[in-house]
Amino acid sequence: NAGVMQNPRHLVRRRGQEARLRCSPMKGHSHVYWYRQLPEEGLKFMVYLQKENIIDESGMPKERFSAEFPKEGPSILRIQQVVRGDSAAYFCASSPATGQGNTIYFGEGSWLTVV
Amino acid sequence: SQQGEEDPQALSIQEGENATMNCSYKTSINNLQWYRQNSGRGLVHLILIRSNEREKHSGRLRVTLDTSKKSSSLLITASRAADTASYFCATNTNAGKSTFGDGTTLTVKP
Numbered sequence: 023n024a025g026v027m028q029n030p031r032h033l034v035r036r037r038g039q040e041a042r043l044r045c046s047p048m049k050g051h052s053h054v055y056w057y058r059q060l061p062e063e064g065l066k067f068m069v070y071l072q073k074e075n076i077i078d079e080s081g082m083p084k085e086r087f088s089a090e091f092p093k094e095g096p097s098i099l100r101i102q103q104v105v106r107g108d109s110a111a112y113f114c115a116s117s118p119a120t121g122q123g124n125t126i127y128f129g130e131g132s133w134l135t136v137v
Numbered sequence: 138s139q140q141g142e143e144d145p146q147a148l149s150i151q152e153g154e155n156a157t158m159n160c161s162y163k164t165s166i167n168n169l170q171w172y173r174q175n176s177g178r179g180l181v182h183l184i185l186i187r188s189n190e191r192e193k194h195s196g197r198l199r200v201t202l203d204t205s206k207k208s209s210s211l212l213i214t215a216s217r218a219a220d221t222a223s224y225f226c227a228t229n230t231n232a233g234k235s236t237f238g239d240g241t242t243l244t245v246k247p
Binding site: 026053055057063064065066067070077078113115124125126127128129130131133 | 170172177178179180181182185225227229233234235236237238239240
């Protein structure tokens with residue numbers, strides 16, 4: 023049973039380009055979460071999705087950032103027109119359901135560097 | 138302030154000593170979880186404690202939860218150099234998402 027798979031592990035983009043980060047949840051998990059981690063900081067919640075639905079996007083910047091979790095395929099976090107401040111580690115996590123007692127499992131992260 | 142704030146920010150101890158990290162939070166929770174993160178890696182789930190539990194053990198880890206004080210502690214006994222990592226607490230509410238603090242960086246010197 024593979025864990026949460028994220029790719030790419032490392033991504034370098036020039037300012038103004040687009041970054042696409044992919045996340046395949048653990049088998050049987052229908053809930054996906056995206057977090058961002060700046061150097062020396064904790065994880066900051068960005069968005070919570072179920073299949074074909076965005077449940078909570080309160081942590082997503084209003085512009086340039088979007089996320090989807092289609093019926094088929096991985097969840098995608100898309101950052102348009104990247105700026106240097108977008109450089110961070112982006113972590114995806116998944117869980118079978120929400121509520122008490124459900125652990126969320128993290129992928130190894132995607133490190134975005136904007137040059 | 139954000140939910141789930143750990144202290145101290147950094148902790149340095151000798152191998153064999155115990156390490157204690159604390160986490161405070163603001164709102165009512167369903168459960169609280171502790172994670173470890175090695176440099177450049179993802180988060181590894183260590184232990185989950187529910188709001189109706191007061192203490193939980195897993196190997197060399199002991200977690201306590203005091204809902205009246207809205208705080209939790211993680212104790213690592215007989216530390217090893219391999220325990221060197223950052224440790225985060227995360228709180229869960231009915232909203233479904235986990236909210237993390239900024240973590241405690243633990244260094245265990247051999």
